[in-house]
Amino acid sequence: MTSAPRRAPKAGIHPDPSKTWLRRAWPIVRAHRALLITSLVLSFIGLIVQVQIPDLVRIGIDEALVDRTDGLMKYVWLIAALAVVQGVINFLARLYLLRTAYEMEYDLRNLVFAHMMRMSYAFYDRVQSGELISRATSDIRAVQMYLAFGPSILVQCTIAGIAFALMVSINAPLAVVAMLTMPVIAVLGIRMRKAIFPVSWLIQSRLAGVATVVDENIQGVRIVKSFAAERRQLNTLAKAADGVRWAYTTDSRIRSRWLPVMDNLPRLGLAMVLLIGGLMVLEGNATVGTIVAFNSYVLMLQPPFRMLGMIIMMGQRAAASAQRIYDILDTPADIVDPATPVVPEPRGDVRFEGVRFAYPDGTLALDGLDLHIRPGETVALVGATGSGKSTVARLVARFYDPEAGSVLVDGADVRDYPLETLRDRVGIVPDEPFLFSVSLHDNIAFGRPSATREQVVAAARAAGADGFITDLPRGYDTVVGERGYTLSGGQRQRVAIARALLVNPPVLVLDDATSAIDVRVEHGIHEALRDLMRDRTTIVVAHRLATIGLADRVVLIENGQAVADGTHASLLESEPRYRRVLASTHQEVVA
Incomplete structure (x- = not known):
């Protein structure tokens, strides 16, 4: 049976179980830091380019349309050029990010599989195969998604800070009004994190239970059919699936309670910008272009805070999955090579x-x-x-x-x-x-x-x-x-x-x-x-x-x-x- 040689993982999991799951996974992240940092730097540059566009719109409106002191097409071409540059940068950032994600997944999958291959018969006597399949697939994917996409989402969230800095440089009082709702969003995110963690663990555990039922029935399909037990086994699967459905429903209920508030608070900030900014324009303390630019900046703040909720959920799912993976990796192999091996002449005694x-x-x-x-x-x-x-x-x-x-x-x-x-x-x-x-x-x-x-x-x-x-x-x-x-x-x-x-x-x-x-x-x-x-x-x-x-x-x-x-x-x-x-x-x- 021929196959391509296996590339060894670039790093492993830190062996100290007292460390947090992220610190234990850090060696894998560090091993792929070149690709990851390249992606994050490009993503950050893309954000810098993105936040320049509303400011150009502000200047173009004020100077080309209101004051008529400059030509409109100059700003049109500048904005179009920035959009093209941003598109190219985002493409490269996404490409390197996906490469990082799949490299991490490769290392994690090989680490888990190699460890399972070292385990003795006794390990497989007590652990269900469906449980192992779940940990080697969906759990690894959950950890990989967070390790690779978590930093990227955090970088995306920095757009809030960059936009706020630009808003302060344009109109400090109005910038404070636009950011009033953000501390509330942060507090809600922390509370949602605490509510979601136990449910995330339960989801992964019950998904493993479903995988076990499916695996056993596929492997034992001849026995199931010989005893005409299809309906009974379907009921067994339905019971396991009901457990997953309940867990997912509970998870959805928690998210539906918190995410709409977190999503819509920035829109409340937009309303406040329009109200306060409009009054400032009427009083001559702001321009129409400023209101339009701030409108764009506030809208720009919504995706980062929506992603903040996403990263919280991803983090809870990844934490639960990582602990399940570590349960395997922390189980020592009891049948191992000796420290000083002996190889006598083969006789057959x-x-x-x-x-x-x-x-x-x-x-x-x-x-x-x-x-x-x-x-x-x-x-x-x-x-x-x-x-x-x-x-x-x-x-x-x-x-x-x-x-x-x-x-x-x-x-x-x-x-x-x-x-x-x-x-x-x-x-x-x-x-x-x-x-x-x-x-x-x-x-x-x-x-x-x-x-x-x-x-x-x-x-x-x-x-x-x-x-x-x-x-x-x-x-x-x-x-x-x-x-x-x-x-x-x-x-x-x-x-x-x-x-x-x-x-x-x-x-x-x-x-x-x-x-x-x-x-x-x-x-x-x-x-x-x-x-x-x-x-x-x-x-x-x-x-x-x-x-x-x-x-x-x-x-x-x-x-x-x-x-x-x-x-x-x-x-x-x-x-x-x-x-x-x-x-x-x-x-x-x-x-």
Whole structure:
């Protein structure tokens, strides 16, 4: 599977959780400061140009129309030129601002995704996938919007100060009248901010709940349909959506209470300018051009204060989203590379010494397991459901760490291996194989992207997958549907076996990997596997007798312990617990 190399984020989040969310995000803003500052400077220059236009209108009216001391067209051309200059500057400012926004979003998204990829199985056991999807999409977008557009909006708001300075230079008393309503707007903005923050958090949380329901129902659509549960699941989604609707309605109610007042207070200032200014014109203390210019300046003040309300809401939404993102980034990965890694020669020796392990929900899986699998040996793990067989496979690859005891590969504790090295040495074929929505070639070559077509085909033949793949219209270039559901369960398992075999690991774990494969096809796969397993250490989590027949030894697992060890024939003769497990397994297969 080929892809362009990933550019590393330019900066990360500050690790100190005691800092405010903005201070923690500051390294990302600082990493893109060149683009952001360029955009803000251009935006500010554009504002300077913009506020000159009403002043030119004032001078043009007073000198060209009222006093008739100057030509009108000179001011027309000057105003037109300033408008063109402002348009070009605003275009460049917007371009650089959008580039900054998308660069920040890229960094945030990669930081979150990279951290999620470092997290262990235990993290995903307790966190819902829909929640993670929401935090990696809508929450990141909310933070990005504020980090990039917040400073720009603040710069836009400086037009109020620039306009006020020009109004003071033209007519100070009238400038004070025009700005009388602005302190009231500031107080209202602060009160609205306090009211919106908890609702913003609630909105993001409930959106994540909806994402979870949608994600689970898309992934489990076959189960939903098989039980005709569409209506019930629609009701579940409707309940989650009602929660979002209530939160959005509450948010809208708060905004509708405050924003109309904040939007219309500048218009009250306009009315006061017209009243007071008109009286001043009648008394000879102001000109008609001044009233027209002030009218433009007061109208110019409305968008900044409207944007002030917007930035308050954006800030509350971003603060809530940032905390949800930080919840992920602040969760430490518990399965990490060691400080001083050990990389012994690969032989395929696997040993469990007094291993005890319980899952995050408290389920005890292994309780003092002792097991030694020698290099090149094939061992079948047999036991009742829940006895701990699959857990053995997960601990060998260090998907989890044991609570007590040690798991050794080639004499070194798996916790002392670099993770990438360990998982190159331990290949696992799970009982529920996952395929990506790419070609079958890329699925098989997932662990070894540089593999040639000949190598991919050889692995597929060994896994018994070449026959059905070549029968497909596009053969190995056929793109499977999401999760590989366009293939049968047995076909997916064969592709997963081929994927593991292509990596050619010294230790191969087959976690009931042929359970969905037809018995006749399974026999052919076993014949191929016998050759491939000859010089490879293989752990087979087995239920079928045919799979057990691949093994040199059989280990009976019960209550998280190895309670019997020997050949299939010897255990069948001497161990009643082994016979009971085989009998119950046979009944399940027949059923």
